[in-house]
Amino acid sequence: MFAIQSLEKKSKELKKQIVWAEIKEKEEAISNEEENYRKESNNLNIRVDKVNEIKRKLEPFNKKIAENREKIKELTEKYNPINAKKKDIEYNLKDIQKKFINYKSENQKMKITMNQLLNQKTEFEEKINDEKKKIENINSNERGKQEIEIEKLNNTINNLKQKTSEINDDLTNNNKEISQVTMEQEKYEEEFESLNNEIDLINSSINKLKSQKKNRVRAFHDNYPEILKTIDEYDRAGKWKEGKPIGPFGMYITIKNNYKRWSKIIETVLKNFVSSMGVFSHSDRKLMQSILTKYKCSAPVYVCKKTRIDFSVGEPEEKYLTVLRAIECSSYVVVQQLVVNARIEQILLIENRRDADIVMSTGPNNGFPVNVTACYTIEGFQVGSKGGYATISVNLYNGTPKLLTDVDEVIKENQAKINNLVVIQRQKNEDIQNCKNSKSNLLSQKQNMKHQLENIQREINYSQSRIMQIQEEMEEKTPEDISAIEKKLSSVNNQIDILEKQNSELQEQINMIKTEEEKSKNEINEIDHLVNMYKEKIETLKNEISNDYARNMRSLNDSLKYYSSEMESQYQSNQVLEKKIEEMKLSLEEDRELALKYCERVEVEKSKSELENDLRAIQQQQQIHKNFDLQTVNLTMEEYKKLKNDYKKANIEIKLKESVQIRITRWHNFRTFISMRAKNIFSELLSRRGYKGNIEFNHSDRQLILKVQIEDQALVNASGNESYEKDPKSLSGGEKSFSTICLLLSLWETMGCPIRGLDEFDVFMDAVNRRISMKMLIESARDTAQNQYIMITPQDMSNIQEFGLDSIKIIRMEDPERRNTNV
Incomplete structure (x- = not known):
């Protein structure tokens, strides 16, 4: 009876321990999950720091690209008004050329009209002379004096017109000389500025040489x-x-x-x-x-x-x-x-x-x-x-x-160059001053000639007015017919004078048009020079974006994409784990409340499964004590041995399953690392040709998917265009062969094949792809000297000598002998 009571007491104690053992196991499970959450949070922080670090590294490049684009924008803004100004000048030049053609046409018409008027003048003069012979006895003395005076006045007018023509010619030459001197002055000023720039460059070189003298490594x-x-x-x-x-x-x-x-x-x-x-x-x-x-x-x-x-x-x-x-x-x-x-x-x-x-x-x-x-x-x-x-x-x-250790001689040479340039610069300055003085003298001469033309014109007007006065006096004493002829002659002379004056003005306008045309052409040449300079600067900035910065940004962008993906995955995993911990805590609180209702908390030293086994053992003992006989004992012992063997087998099976699961997890991790390495090697090999690509491994469906972008992603981002991704089936022969070589090299490297062979791999490649592919294969072979590479190709392999033949053996097969089909 006492044994049964003792077993009953033990059974109650074990039940209490089982209840709190379950609580303890849940508490330990939550603690393990929280520790795992802390580790995963640390991993997340590491990835966040890595992403921020890459972004900081990208900031200078993005900033420099933005600066270059801003400079390109500024240069374009400067270039557009200049180009618009050029179009305006070209439009004005066309107008000037049209005016020049019209003036030439008017000049030709004036010459024809002048010839007609001169013919009429000769005809009228002959008629007047004939009439004069008839009435030569009428007022011969007085009329002769008037005719002599008219003749003198006409001679004076002709001389003055001749002098006007000479002065106009001198004025035209003066304008040409002023234009020539102005061009020479501008040329000397440009040369003077060029000498200034050259002196600044040499001074900068001297400063660099002095710095190099103190520390030679700064030269590089x-x-x-x-x-x-x-x-x-x-x-x-x-x-x-x-x-x-x-x-x-x-x-x-x-x-x-x-x-x-x-x-x-x-x-x-x-x-x-x-x-x-x-x-x-x-x-x-x-x-x-x-x-x-x-x-x-x-x-x-x-x-x-x-x-x-x-x-x-x-x-x-x-x-x-x-x-x-x-x-x-x-x-x-x-x-x-x-x-x-x-x-x-x-x-x-x-x-x-x-x-x-x-x-x-x-x-x-x-x-x-x-x-x-x-x-x-x-x-x-x-x-x-x-x-x-x-x-x-x-x-x-x-x-x-950079390769001369003694730079003092170079500094002396540069100083001597500066001294020579300063001497030349002084001479250019003197030339500029001479041009200014010459231009001033020529402008003064031009002003004097204009004053002379005004004085001569006043004298011509006075002489013409006097001739008209004398002719009016003669007309009063001249028969009607001679007077009519002389009126016609006077009208012709007036028309000739007006036409000569118009011709002189027209000639001056033609000269001005020529000067404007030459000036417009010079302005267009200057604008073309500025436009070419802006275009060169813009092209230089674009090359910096597409070459230098794109090359440095490529690896950083790849790293940023990788770590950003890892960070997002880690963040989602942490969210799931945090939610799981919250659910476990809620479940634990509910179980703890139920356990406290059952009994106060007791210390637990064994696991729940061990306590349950002990409880089952006590319950079996209780049953034995209740129904005790020999046959029951024997059966119980046999059942105990059987259960004990089953328990050992179950433990072994559990351990085997755990071992298999650990191995499967390790294999999954190993397979992931192999896939990542193949992706990185494939991307790096494609970048040597300016391509970009990726390998996607679908392990569940046992598929391998290739993606190739034929443009450099960094270059595309810099220029603002969208990338163009091709399906491997739509690649050209050369692109497909090059991508295949990159895929094989990446897979070989990850699988560790000791013998690697390719047959006719470059048949569909162009010269550029063939050279890059061959260089990659040779470099890969040299980096993995423990492996053997066998390449079979119908192409001429003489061009691989530039990569070195220290580890390459070329075996050329003899050309096949073909039967003569003409026999």
């Missing part, structure tokens, strides 16, 4: 001292995986004393490399690129090899001077990069163009000499190149010298 970029300091800090922190980077390359290069006269040519050849940096792994390259971007430096970064390469077999004969032989370099790594990328060991330096032409035709089949790719002369000509034998003028490097 103003922020290079801070960049090198950051590199040293990273080196002390051990962030460089393959060793400290090397650079800038120009710090290790100097021009030998005997060849300093070649400095401009050498700096022209190496201008894209002297500011470059070298690293020894692709991961270090990304870190180095981030440092350069931080300090707004666009210098290229090359992945270098630490092993020495013997390139002496690729050099020309010793008698030729090459760029490599004209410089000294303290780093073999830098030399190897210049040899691989700039071919400095195969570029000849020859004094004059004639010798260069001779040397560049002494090779096999009158071609280049062995191991020679190009040749430069000291005058700035490139004789021959990969494209053929043409001789072209080179745009020489005119900036501050």
